[in-house]
Amino acid sequence: MAKRTLPRLLQTPAVILLLLWMLVPLGMTLYFSFIRYVLNSLRRPEWTTPSISNWRGFGNYEYVFNSKDFWFAVQNSLFIVVSILVLTVILGLAFAMLVNRSFPGRGIVRVLLISPFFVMPAVNAVLWINMILDPVLGLNGLAVEGINSMIAGLRDFPVLGAFFSLWPELEPISFRATQTSAYAVIMMVTWQWTPFAVLIFMTSLQSEDEQQKEAAILDGAGSWSRFINLTVPHLARPIAIVVMIQSIFHLSLYAEIEIVSRGNGNKNLPYLIGEFTSNNIGAASAAGVFAVILANIVAIFLLRMVGKNLMD
Amino acid sequence: MATVDQSSKFSNVFWPIVAWVVALIFFFPIFWMVFTSFKTDADAVKPEFLFSFKPTLDNYLNMTENYDYWRFAINSVITSTFATLLALVVGVPAAYAMAFNPSRHTKDVLVWMLSTKMLPAAAVLYPMTFLTKNFLDIYDTHFLIIVVLCLINLPIVIWMLFTYFKEIPKEIIEAGKMDGVSTWGEIKDILLPLAWGGVASTALLTFIFCWNEAYWTVRLTTTEAATLSKLIEGNRAPEGLFFGRLSAVSTAAVGPIVVLGWFCQKQLVRGLTFGAVK
Numbered sequence: 131m132a133k134r135t136l137p138r139l140l141q142t143p144a145v146i147l148l149l150l151w152m153l154v155p156l157g158m159t160l161y162f163s164f165i166r167y168v169l170n171s172l173r174r175p176e177w178t179t180p181s182i183s184n185w186r187g188f189g190n191y192e193y194v195f196n197s198k199d200f201w202f203a204v205q206n207s208l209f210i211v212v213s214i215l216v217l218t219v220i221l222g223l224a225f226a227m228l229v230n231r232s233f234p235g236r237g238i239v240r241v242l243l244i245s246p247f248f249v250m251p252a253v254n255a256v257l258w259i260n261m262i263l264d265p266v267l268g269l270n271g272l273a274v275e276g277i278n279s280m281i282a283g284l285r286d287f288p289v290l291g292a293f294f295s296l297w298p299e300l301e302p303i304s305f306r307a308t309q310t311s312a313y314a315v316i317m318m319v320t321w322q323w324t325p326f327a328v329l330i331f332m333t334s335l336q337s338e339d340e341q342q343k344e345a346a347i348l349d350g351a352g353s354w355s356r357f358i359n360l361t362v363p364h365l366a367r368p369i370a371i372v373v374m375i376q377s378i379f380h381l382s383l384y385a386e387i388e389i390v391s392r393g394n395g396n397k398n399l400p401y402l403i404g405e406f407t408s409n410n411i412g413a414a415s416a417a418g419v420f421a422v423i424l425a426n427i428v429a430i431f432l433l434r435m436v437g438k439n440l441m442d
Numbered sequence: 443m444a445t446v447d448q449s450s451k452f453s454n455v456f457w458p459i460v461a462w463v464v465a466l467i468f469f470f471p472i473f474w475m476v477f478t479s480f481k482t483d484a485d486a487v488k489p490e491f492l493f494s495f496k497p498t499l500d501n502y503l504n505m506t507e508n509y510d511y512w513r514f515a516i517n518s519v520i521t522s523t524f525a526t527l528l529a530l531v532v533g534v535p536a537a538y539a540m541a542f543n544p545s546r547h548t549k550d551v552l553v554w555m556l557s558t559k560m561l562p563a564a565a566v567l568y569p570m571t572f573l574t575k576n577f578l579d580i581y582d583t584h585f586l587i588i589v590v591l592c593l594i595n596l597p598i599v600i601w602m603l604f605t606y607f608k609e610i611p612k613e614i615i616e617a618g619k620m621d622g623v624s625t626w627g628e629i630k631d632i633l634l635p636l637a638w639g640g641v642a643s644t645a646l647l648t649f650i651f652c653w654n655e656a657y658w659t660v661r662l663t664t665t666e667a668a669t670l671s672k673l674i675e676g677n678r679a680p681e682g683l684f685f686g687r688l689s690a691v692s693t694a695a696v697g698p699i700v701v702l703g704w705f706c707q708k709q710l711v712r713g714l715t716f717g718a719v720k
Contacts, residue, residue, distance in 0.1 A: 136625055137538070137539050137542065137543040137625050138539050138543050138545060139539070140535035140536060140538060140539040140625070141535070141536040141539040141540060141551070143532050143535070143536070144532050144533060144535075144536035144555070144596060144600060145536075145551065145555075147532060147593060147596065148555055148558050148593065148596060148597070151558065151593045152558045152561060154569070154573070155566035155569035155570050155573070156561065156565070156566060156569075158566075158568075158569035158572070158573075159565055159566055159568070159569055162568065162569070225461075225464060228457060228460060228461040228464060229461055231457065231458075233454070233457070233458035233461065234458065235458075235462065236458075236461075238465075239461050239462060239465040240465075240707070241704050241707075242465040242466065242468060242469040243464070243465045243468050243469075244703070244704070244707055245468075245469055245472055245700050245703070245704070246468060246469075246471070246472065247703065247710075248650060248654070248696070248699050248700045248702070248703030249472065249654075249696045249699075249700065250653065250654040250656065250670065250671055250674070250695060250696055250699070251654060251656045251671075252656050252660075252670075252671045252674040252675045253475075253674050253692045253695055253696050255678070256674055256675075256677065256678055256688065256692065257471055257474075257475050257689075257692060258471065259678075260685065260688070261474065261475065261478060261685055261689070262471060262474070267487045267685070269474070272489050272492065275489065276489070321468070321471065324468070325468075326710075326714065329707060329710060329711050330711055330714075330715060330719050333708075333711045333719055334719055367719075368715075368719050371715050371719060375714060375715065378559075378560050381562060382562045382563055382564060382657070384563075384564065384656070384657050385656040385657070385660070385671070385675060388675065388678070389675060389678040392678075399562075399564070400562060400563070400564035401564075403564040403565065403567060404564060404567060404661075407567055407568045407571075411568050414567070414568055415568065418562070418564060418565030418566065418567075418568075419565065421562040421564060421565045422561060422562060422565045424562075425560050425561070425562050426560070428560075429557055429560040432560075433553050433556060433557060436553070436556065436715075436716050437549060437552075437553045
C-alpha cells in the first residue's frame with residue numbers, strides 16, 4: 131500500500147489550488163455580506179474599510195430582498211435562461227434528427243451547424259446587435275426598409291394598389307429597448323448554444339438501438355411514434371444534461387447583457403451584482419450569496435447525475 | 443414494404459435539403475461577418491452594396507492602426523497558451539492519480555472539483571478585484587489571467603483526462619510498476635504516449651475555452667493584459683459607422699478558433715458533459 135501513497139499525492143496540487151480558488155473569495159463574499167461596506171461614503175467614512183465593527187447582520191440581505199431591481203433581475207435571469215433552454219432543446223432535437231442520416235455533404239452540414247458555438251461571446255453579441263438586429267443599419271432595418279419600399283411600389287398598381295395602400299408602413303423593432311433587448315440576448319445565445327445541444331443529441335442518437343427500431347418498423351410503427359416511443363426516452367438523459375449544463379452557464383450570462391444594453395432595463399443577476407459592486411459591496415455580496423444558492427440548486431441535480439455513472 | 447420504400451425515397455431528398463437550408467441559415471451570421479469584413483465602412487451600411495461591392499483588404503491591413511489588434515491578440519495567445527499548459531501540468535498528475543490509484547474518496551473529490559466550476563463568477567467579483575488589486579498587486583497582469591483561466595478550466599481538464607485515462611487498461615500501468623518504473627516514468631513513458639490523443643484534445647478544448655472567456659478577462663484587466671474579448675467588448679456600439687473594420691477585427695478574433703473547433707467537435711461532447719454522454 132505504501133507504493134500507492136506517492137501516486138495519490140499527485141492530486142494534492144490540484145485539490146489545494148481549487149480549494150483556495152473556491153474558499154477564499156467565497157469566504158470573503160460571505161463575510162462582506164454581513165457587514166456595512168461601501169467604496170465611497172463622505173458621510174460615513176468608516177464604512178469604506180471592511181471591518182467586523184461594521185456588522186450589519188442580515189441587513190444587506192434585507193436591503194437586497196426589498197429592492198425592486200433585485201427581484202426584477204432574478205425574474206429576468208430566469209426568463210432568459212428558461213427561454214434559451216426551451217429553444218435550444220427543441221431546435222437541437224430537430225437538427226440532430228436531421229443530420230442523423232447519411233446524405234451528400236453531411237460532414238459540411240455538421241461543421242456549419244456547429245460553428246456558432248466557437249464564436250467568442252463578445253463577438254457574438256457585437257455582431258448580432260449591430261449588424262443583424264440594428265433597426266436602421268442592420269439587416270433587420272434593411273429588410274424592413276426593403277419590404278416597405280416594395281409595398282410602396284405596389285401601391286402604384288391600378289387595382290392592387292388600392293389594397294396595398296391600406297397597408298401600414300412597417301416599423302423595424304429596436305432591440306436595444308428594455309424588453310426587446312432580453313429577446314436579443316435570447317436570440318444570440320440560442321444561436322450559440324443550439325450547436326451544443328445538436329452535438330450532444332447527435333452523439334447519443336448514434337448509440338440508439340437500431341435493432342429495436344427495425345423491429346418497430348416491422349411492427350408497423352410510424353416514424354412519429356418511433357420518435358416519441360423510442361428516441362425521446364433514449365434521449366431523456368442527454369436532454370437533462372443539456373438543460374442543467376446550460377442553466378449553469380446562462381445563469382451567469384454577462385457579456386451579452388453588457389454589450390446589448392449595458393443592462394439598461396435588461397439586468398440579470400450577475401449584471402446587478404456588477405452594478406452593486408461599483409459602490410455597495412455589502413449588497414453585492416448578499417446578492418452574490420443568493421446567486422450561489424440559485425446555481426447550487428441546479429448543480430446538485432447535475433452532479434448527482436454525473437457522479438452516478440462515474441466509476442463504471 | 444413498398445410504401446416504406448416510396449416514403450423513404452421522398453425523405454431521402456426532402457430532409458437533406460432541409461438540413462442544408464438549416465445549416466446555411468445557422469452559418470449565415472458568421473458568413474455575413476466575414477463577407478462584411480471585405481467592404482469599406484461606407485459600403486457596409488449602404489443597401490445598394492448589400493451583395494455587390496468592390497472587395498477590399500483595407501480593414502485587415504488597418505487593423506493595427508484602428509484597434510491595436512495585435513497587442514490584444516498576443517495577450518490572448520499568451521494567456522490561453524500558458525493557462526492551458528499550466529492546467530495540464532496540474533491536471534495530468536491529478537487525473538493519473540485518480541484513474542489508476544483511486545481511493546474511496548476519489549469520486550467525491552471529482553464531483554467536488556466540478557462543483558467549483560458552478561460557482562457564479564459574479565458572486566466573487568469584488569473579492570477577486572480586492573485581492574488582486576489591493577492585496578496581491580497582480581491586477582491586470584498576464585500572470586493573473588493565466589492563473590484564473592487555468593483555475594476555471596482545471597475541473598474540466600481533470601474530468602476529460604480522467605475519462606481518457608480510464609480507457610487505458612490498468613494492467614499496462616501495473617506492468618510498468620512491476621518492472622520498477624518510477625511514478626514519473628509511468629506517466630511520461632507509458633501513460634502519455636498511450637493517451638496522447640486524449641491529452642491533445644483536452645488541450646485544444648481548454649485553449650478554446652480560455653480564448654473565448656469573457657468575464658474575468660474583461661473584469662480583471664485594464665490595458666496590460668487585456669485580451670481580444672476585452673477589445674471587442676470595448677467596441678460594443680460603433681453606431682454603424684465602422685461595420686467593415688469591426689467585422690474584420692471580429693473575424694480575425696474568432697476565425698482561428700472556429701477552425702480549431704471543427705477539429706475537436708467530438709471531444710467537445712466529452713469535455714462539456716464531463717463524460718456523462720459518450
